[in-house]
Amino acid sequence: MSEATNPPSGPEGGSEALLARRTRYRVSGMDCASCAAKIDNALRRAPGVGRVNVSVPAGTVTVDHADTVIPAALSKRITTLGYKVMEQEPTTSHENGHHDHGHGPGCGHDHDHDHDHRHDSDEEPAAGLHGHLHDHGPSDVSWWKSTRGLLTIACGAALVAAYLVGRAVPQTGHWTFILAMAVGLAPIARRALVAARFGTPFSIEMLMTIAAVGAVIIGATEEAAMVVFLFLVGELLEGVAAGRARASIQGLTKLVPKTALLERDGRTEEVPAEILAVGSIILVRPGDRVPADGEIVSGESAVDEAPVTGESVPKRKGAGDRVFAGTINGSGALRVHVTAAAQDNTIARIVRLVEEAQESKAPTERFIDRFSRYYTPAVLVVGALVAIVPPLTVGASWSEWVYKGLAILLIGCPCALVISTPAAIAAGLSAGARRGLLMKGGVVLENLGKVTMAAFDKTGTLTEGKPKVTDVIPVGRSEPEVLSLAAALEMGSSHPLATAILAKAAEAGLAVTPAANAGAVGGKGVTGSVGGVSLFLGSAKAVDERVPLTSEQTARIIALNDEGKTVSVLLAADQVAGMIAMRDEPRPDAKAGLDALRSAGVKALMVTGDNRRTAQAIAGSLGIEPRAELLPQDKQAIVRELQAQGFVVAKIGDGINDAPGLAAADVGITMGGGTDVALETADAAVLHGRVLDVARMVRLSRDSMANIRQNITIALGLKAVFLVTTILGITGLWPAILADTGATVLVTANAMRLLGAGGRV
Known part of the structure; x- marks a missing residue:
């Protein structure tokens, strides 16, 4: 699964020529964007390392590095931080300095540098990002058997024991609570020191350690022990929620x-x-x-x-x-x-595409990352000022205000804020993928909700791409007989019109015997005989050359042509026996899909290369405006024209002849079987060819963005409330830790609601 691509250089990696290799690791225990920041910081500081790409949803770390770097040494850095490297994939050489954009699931860069998961110099990971205690076992282990679960249980048991001993022997209560706190704090403090050593000094482990030790110093030992326990509980819940999010898409592989x-x-x-x-x-x-x-x-x-x-x-x-x-x-x-x-296969490619998509950041997510860079230091400064200014200026109690300052340190972690956006985007992408709605990243998911005009191709998009028999008009014979004779002539042919006639005969349950002496008349029709009767099936023009059509028959054919239908006329013994009309019919859900888009405030337009008469007939039955007889460049021009009028345009087509229009649109969507061409041409793909799925994509996008707004409100709202109540002395250390871990669990759980929303319109 390694990629034969030549990696771009990173800020510390030197020229591209020096970054000759790429190594990809499968890592367990990564729960949020701050986990990625810690690993990113640690690996980028290693000599010879350039670009680092950490994908939390996919559980992968991809590193571009020089030949001199030993992959096992990078793996050791990851494990030292408290994560487990489950698999190290073969190192890939990069030849000749050429870029190959056939990105694999662990791709270290995106097509658009703005979407690069790796933080560039103007977008460094926030120093105070949330860190975690991490499991050392497989991600599918039951929570109570995991390292994190066992540590939480041990800390809880020690806390209960300290309480009981304190009740029985009151004079030992202070020390028993310190011991109970140490059970949970020791591994937290060790990880804090490791993170600081590798470039993340203001992790939540460090803030927890400072707050707990400070609380002991001012005599709040019981609260310090409770805060450590609540921290572990919150981290455990967060890990379970993150694991469920990751399993939602990986679980697809178990279907095979x-x-x-x-x-x-x-x-x-x-x-x-x-x-x-x-x-x-x-x-x-x-x-x-x-x-x-x-x-x-x-x-x-x-x-x-x-x-x-x-x-x-x-x-x-x-x-x-x-x-x-x-x-x-x-x-x-x-x-x-x-x-x-x-x-x-379809499932493997869906999983791969979603893993790649989850690596690219949406505009909202990039904004939150930048915001968190300033947010965390600001809260740390506030905490320090709260601790020292009142005692120094008005002679307030040092222990009281240091206590409040320590609580603000715990409130200050931006984890819930940072995870609020990627959690919702990952859930939205996974929800769509499980229903055949593939979107190439958070940018696409975000833009879909802004679409105000959907420009549909006709053939294979609004229609099924293959003709069907719509009318059988007998002349002097029964309808089944006309259909049976026509099918007899078409037996063995793979022509689309022949296939339509044979399918209609099969649907009617007719027993068809192949015609004798069957043959084709170039560009005109087919001949043969059944029961000694000579037959000819061809176009109206070809039949008229053999047997003049009556004015009524000609008028009927013209009327059918005006409905966008192709008409074949059957001759039996040089007499008109009947007419068969065929048309590439709209998909069964086309009308419902277009109605759903209108209900969502999205207008629709048909853009097709087909003739105007057929386009008008299909568009009229669906209630949309047609633009017909268009070349690929004409479709692109129409997209540009709509954008100039202020529309946000989604172009929906087959991904081949619609490529210019798909590229020009704000969002390009391919319809149909999910071919390689379709998946690579557009921003999104509707694998199963339902027009209604385009409306579902728009709805899923809007639900995801609403979820993100809810998450940001929860994250900032809880912190604001606890910040004020802490300064006023209403809440203390343990509510402060709930403001962090509790908010993180809440926003993650809220994002998971999207996993059930992919099919709703």
Whole structure:
């Protein structure tokens, strides 16, 4: 999973030529942005290290460094801070100084330098960012078995013991509470010193240590012990919440079964799903999960795609249809041709894309980072002034005001504020991904909510991209007979119109026998015979050359053409037997999706290269304005025109011929199967081709931004309240620690609500 990319230089890393390698670590125990700051500070201070990218949601640390740097030494720095390196991935060499922008999940830089997760010189991590006690075991361990959980339990037990001993032997109460406090404070103080040594002197561990020791000095030993315990409880809850957030997207990988039934040499054998190669044929039994992305070769079944797409109703699928890894086969056995290896299946790519997206910062998040740089020192200054100014100026009690100053030190940590934005963005990105709504980062998630105009392509976006039979008009014969004869001529053809006729015949349950002497007449139609009757199926123009059409028939064809339909005319024994009209119909949810956008205050427009008559027919049925017969550059010009009128434009297309428009739009969204081209062209992708999902993206964006505003209000509001009440003497040390850890848990839990909001409109 390492990337063959040439890393940019960092401020300490020297020229790019010197940063010849990239190493990526999987790290457990990282809970928030301040964890990233501590690791970032520590690694950047190592000689030969350039760019450092710490992704908290993905649990990865990527380092660009010189050949002289030993990766194990960097790993040791991380573990010394109190984190555990779960896996060190192979070091990647960077050749010739060329940039390859095929970023992997641990990419150390973003396409837009403004979105770089690494803090540049004008955006250093805040010195007072919140640090944590970190687990040394796997992240999926039960909380009570983790290092953090065991330490919290031990500290709580020591506190209860100190209370009981103090009641039984009052003269020892002071010392028993000091011992109880030391159980929890000793590891906190050790980590504070390590963090200071590696460049983060004002971590919460340091503030906790100063506050606890200061409280003991002024005689508040019971409160000091309680504060340490409450700190550990708050950190434990925060770790559990952060773990749940990370598991929400990683849990998708568990949907794919471990084994598959591979057809090989005429027999079926069970093999690990991860070794399936593209081109393999696998058997998926009724009730089994599909082990790989593929195309059905034979068999028919209802496939439950809810685990991947959120679609509540199973889809009926047969030969030629696509299936996704992790979906559940219904009642029929399926033979599936594998189209993607395990590392490239839909779920793996969703997880990879979301991990990359969570590394890029939204504008709001970058603002909060900058704000926290000034916020923390300001609160520290306030704490110092509160502690010393009243005693020096008005002769107030030193112990009383030092106590208040210590409480303000605990209130001063900006952790809840700093985590308020990335927690909501990570949850929003994960919620969308679990429903097939992929957004490339916090910037995209934030911008989607601002969209006021949605410009849709027609074919394959508002429509399904394949024609369907809409009308069968018999002339002197029955409708089933006309359809059956036309299908007989089209048997074996893969032409889109032939496929539409055959699908309609199958839907009607008609038994179709291939026509005898079947053949094609170039550019005009197909011929053959059924039951000794000669047949011809072709365009109205081609039929008119053989048998003149009546004025009524011509008028009917013109009327159908005006509705955007293509008409094929069937001749039987040189007599018009009927007409079949076909059209690329709107997606089933297109009308509902456009209505949902209107309800959200977003206008819609159709931009298509199709002919004006067809565009007007489809647009009229959907109630939107069409712009037709457009070249790719015309679509781009329309996007620019809408932006000049003050609209925030989302362009929705297939990611190929719509590329100029997607690039010009404020947000480019691809529709459909999530191809590599689609995912790389646009800012966001609707994997499962639902127009309604565009409105869901907008709603998810607005919900996420509302959640961020709520979180900032909670974080700053609680701190403001406790700051005032502490100065007034109403609250003390233990409420102060709740102002920090309590607010952090609250904003994290609030952000997690978004995980259930991805499908709401």
